[in-house]
Amino acid sequence: MQVFSTFEHSMYLELAISSLEKFGIPKDRIFAVPLANRTEERTLVDTLHRSDGVSLIDLGMALATAFSVIGASIGFVLAWGPIYWGLIGGAAGFVIGLGIKLFYIKVIKAKQRLLKGKHAEVILVVDCDETKAEKVESILWDHLALGVSKVKT
Structure with missing residues (x-):
């Protein structure tokens, strides 16, 4: 046996x-x-057949929603109007959220993984x-x- x-x-x-x-x-x-041990880095973008459970766009979508509402509200008094400023605010919020999430995954999580010493x-x-x-x-x-x-x- x-x-x-x-x-x-x-x-x-x-x-x-x-x-x-x-x-x-x-x-x-x-x-x-x-x-x-795994020698190659994990991919950031998930495919249809493989997912690691980490979402890159969740924070970007939340900030895009918040910034688009704020942009549309402020757009009533600005020259281009609420629609353009809502779209600009949504795009800016998405880019900021995506940048924060990428920084968190690439820098902070990688440092935590090294400190834990996953073997x-x-x-x-x-x-x-x-x-x-x-x-x-x-x-x-x-x-x-x-x-x-x-x-x-």
Whole structure:
């Protein structure tokens, strides 16, 4: 039977491996595979088939609405009239909102991601007898595994 689990790359992984060795699982039956970190930047524009849940235009649309209302209100006393000034205010609000959101995503979120130190996980595969599978699973859970699954071979 094989027991698969995922861990963050931390000391708990090393403790889990040493506990498995103390339990009687030989080293050649334990296989750890570190996953590679993403090397390319995420795209800002979503496609029809892929979306990351981050919207660029939400703040732009809100500011466009607010600025167009203000522009139309002020436009009653200005030379071009309320329609032109409402359109100018809406365009200016959208550009300002888009700029704020791009700055937030590219600068502030990127800095937070670097400070958090988001690292890839490690997949741990343990090949053992069916009689030891329950104990191996409990050892992995006790050492803060992110997920555990058993597969009969």
